[in-house]
Amino acid sequence: MLPAHNSIPRLRSIGSLFLCVLLLIPGIGSDETFADEPAQPVKVLVTYHSLSGNTERMAEAVAEGAKSFPGAEVLLKRVGQVTADDLFSADAVVVGSPVYWSNMSGEVKTFFDNWQFKFSVFPEFKMKNKVGAAFATGGQISSGKEVTMLTILAAMLGNQMIVVSGGGAFGASATTEGDSPGIDNKELAEATALGLRVAQVAARFKAGSAK
Numbered sequence: 001m002l003p004a005h006n007s008i009p010r011l012r013s014i015g016s017l018f019l020c021v022l023l024l025i026p027g028i029g030s031d032e033t034f035a036d037e038p039a040q041p042v043k044v045l046v047t048y049h050s051l052s053g054n055t056e057r058m059a060e061a062v063a064e065g066a067k068s069f070p071g072a073e074v075l076l077k078r079v080g081q082v083t084a085d086d087l088f089s090a091d092a093v094v095v096g097s098p099v100y101w102s103n104m105s106g107e108v109k110t111f112f113d114n115w116q117f118k119f120s121v122f123p124e125f126k127m128k129n130k131v132g133a134a135f136a137t138g139g140q141i142s143s144g145k146e147v148t149m150l151t152i153l154a155a156m157l158g159n160q161m162i163v164v165s166g167g168g169a170f171g172a173s174a175t176t177e178g179d180s181p182g183i184d185n186k187e188l189a190e191a192t193a194l195g196l197r198v199a200q201v202a203a204r205f206k207a208g209s210a211k
């Protein structure tokens with residue numbers, strides 16, 4: 001048996017080896033390990049309604065975030081221009097709306113209604129198991145952004161999609177009127193974080209379901 005003072009360095013090196021092995025297992029360790037996983041070819045559709053440009057700016061940042069994931073293919077489109085192929089070929093769909101009367105805008109609601117009227121998603125649940133997420137811009141601090149994101153997520157849940165948050169608790173959002181009109185850098189960073197997370201989760205899910 002080794003004297004106690006000799007066994008301590010040996011225990012330390014066994015401990016370091018164990019830690020290294022743990023950090024090499026995908027999903028264990030830092031967020032960066034997650035982001036640096038091998039590329040999965042993943043398709044992300046980012047779609048939005050915007051009249052005065054705020055939600056469009058957020059949509060561009062969500063798309064940038066998704067594009068930063070290796071191998072991601074990102075399509076950025078207004079809700080009225082999304083085709084059946086855009087929708088069904090996507091692994092993930094991120095939908096953004098301005099807040100209109102504390103809820104999603106009529107255009108965004110019509111987009112979801114058209115999933116049935118134009119694209120006949122039900123009863124087969126054609127959107128099932130795609131990843132979904134939401135973002136919103138509203139004029140006031142507390143006047144419906146969270147409700148807007150939640151109603152977008154509710155429409156996705158009704159379609160048996162897998163909803164994720166990111167940026168903020170329910171998605172990414174920005175307050176566009178008042179003291180600092182428009183979108184600030186912190187809000188843009190929320191939007192890019194959401195885009196990246198959506199691409200990461202979609203890639204993981206796709207890799208897992210291919211097994």
Ligand SMILES: Cc1cc2nc3c(=O)[nH]c(=O)nc-3n(C[C@H](O)[C@H](O)[C@H](O)COP(=O)(O)O)c2cc1C
Pocket residue numbers: 049050051052053054055056098099100101102103137138139140141142143144145176177
């Ligand atoms: C018809 C209408 C209703 C609105 N209702 C709300 C509201 O309930 N709460 C809020 O915070 N902002 C409200 N707004 C402000 C917009 O949500 C805000 O200006 C948004 O950033 C506009 O997005 P866009 O630039 O992408 O068009 C409303 C705007 C319009 C035109």
